[in-house]
Amino acid sequence: MKLNILLGCLILLFASCKDDTDDNQGGYIPVPASIDIPVIFNTLLPAPSIPVDNPLTEEGIALGRKLFFDTALSADNTLSCAGCHRPTQGFSDQQQFSIGITGEQGVRNSMPLVNLAWNTTNSFNWDGSAQTIEQQILGPVTNPVEMNNTWENVVATLSVDADYTLEFEQAFSTTLITKELVTKAIAQFIRTIVSGDSKFDRHLRNEATLSPLEAEGLAVFLDEDRGDCFHCHGSPSNPLWTDNDFHNNGLDETFTDLGLGQFTGDPNQFGLFKSGSLRNLAYTAPYMHDGRFETLDEVINHYSEGLVFSETIDPLMKSVAQGGVQLSPEDKAALKAFLLSLSDPNLANNPAYQGPN
Structure with missing residues (x-):
């Protein structure tokens, strides 16, 4: 009898743990993805640098791509990352200084966002002020002469969008949207931007x-x-x-x-x-x-x-x-x-x- 009771308790405990895990993952496991690497890169360069805590997935890349082109990241819903990093302009900006939502200009030219997955120096921006692509993404959102927003406002805006809630759940196994997950998704997309067909x-x-x-x-x-x-x-x-x-x-x-x-x-x-x-x-x-x-x-x-x-x-x-x-x-x-x-x-x-x- 005691043995049966013990076995029953273990079964219930296992089921409880399994249910918690399933709730956390939403029943969806992101699909691993990789960068489409040119043959020359494979021959001459080390493997791309992918953070252990932000592996590439099909869902994460798709979410990052959507966020990259979404003006909802700016305070007045008029400027996206792509507004200063245009695909037709090598993911840079043909203006000397990009214009933010207030009409102000910065003091540096927009850097191209190409082949950054192979940046082995772990330093980004013209001045090396970011150590990862994720960190590089943080600044423009809150910069008063760029998107002039707050991350709290960005998170609140995205969190009331049912599509984004589902997409974050599929990409990161959680419906809780955070600035860290926003930057991780965009960084995943940026790491896939490869130029190698000149x-x-x-x-x-x-x-x-x-x-x-x-x-x-x-x-x-x-x-x-x-x-x-x-x-x-x-x-x-x-x-x-x-x-x-x-x-x-x-x-x-x-x-x-x-x-x-x-x-x-x-x-x-x-x-x-x-x-x-x-x-x-x-x-x-x-x-x-x-x-x-x-x-x-x-x-x-x-x-x-x-x-x-x-x-x-x-x-x-x-x-x-x-x-x-x-x-x-x-x-x-x-x-x-x-x-x-x-x-x-x-x-x-x-x-x-x-x-x-």
């Missing part, structure tokens, strides 16, 4: 041939006595086309925006900004952290004859005493042709990166 990528896959001008431009890019670009922006062996590190590239003698130094407080890092990827330059103008250069020709001219000295100038700017690398007009034309070959015309048309219908 003409140069097709050239590496033996599917296209560089023109003589583009091929010469690559030679200029890799030549330390001419372009000397590869130290900060990689080479064909680094398909990210950035070292994801921070440099003072000779833009100013003094700084009003301290860049990395503004975040760390280290004077030796004043004026250091993250190297932008050279991918999709055909779509991501204007250029530099403050969008000061409207054209790619201006960028090339800067490195050719526009460098200026400051106390934190990067040692890689070896020709600063001469004002730059002093490219010939022919070298400039070739370099520009090569750089444009790194643009991916299919990025903007990829249905996986479009807003919900």
Whole structure:
């Protein structure tokens, strides 16, 4: 009799635990997902960096995509993440400074959100002020010159939407919406944004041939006595086309925006900004952290004859005493042709990166 009673209690306890688990998961288990990785990336790069506490799932990515294009994240329901990171513009903004909901402008150009899953330096934003994509997402929502909202208001808005309640339950096994889950979902979507189908990528896959001008431009890019670009922006062996590190590239003698130094407080890092990827330059103008250069020709001219000295100038700017690398007009034309070959015309048309219908 005692044994039967004990067995009965154990069965009830097991059933109670099982029911609690089922209630927590809503009876739905998210489907694991992965990034569609280009062959060249698989060959030359380490695996994408996916946080243990935010694995990719089909439901999480779909939810993040919806949130990325949803203006409900802004205080007046007029601005979404995609408002400053447009797929047609390489997930950046062709305005020098994006305009927030109050009509104010920021002080930095919108960074492209492409291939961020391979950022192994664990530093994001122009100044390295975010250590993860999840952290990077937090700021724009509350920034008074961007979305000018509060996370409490965002959560309240999403929580009364029955569709979102279901989608969060399917993605994260809970109907309790939090800012942490919002940022996790958007980060999942951003990690899937991959650009790896430029003409140069097709050239590496033996599917296209560089023109003589583009091929010469690559030679200029890799030549330390001419372009000397590869130290900060990689080479064909680094398909990210950035070292994801921070440099003072000779833009100013003094700084009003301290860049990395503004975040760390280290004077030796004043004026250091993250190297932008050279991918999709055909779509991501204007250029530099403050969008000061409207054209790619201006960028090339800067490195050719526009460098200026400051106390934190990067040692890689070896020709600063001469004002730059002093490219010939022919070298400039070739370099520009090569750089444009790194643009991916299919990025903007990829249905996986479009807003919900």
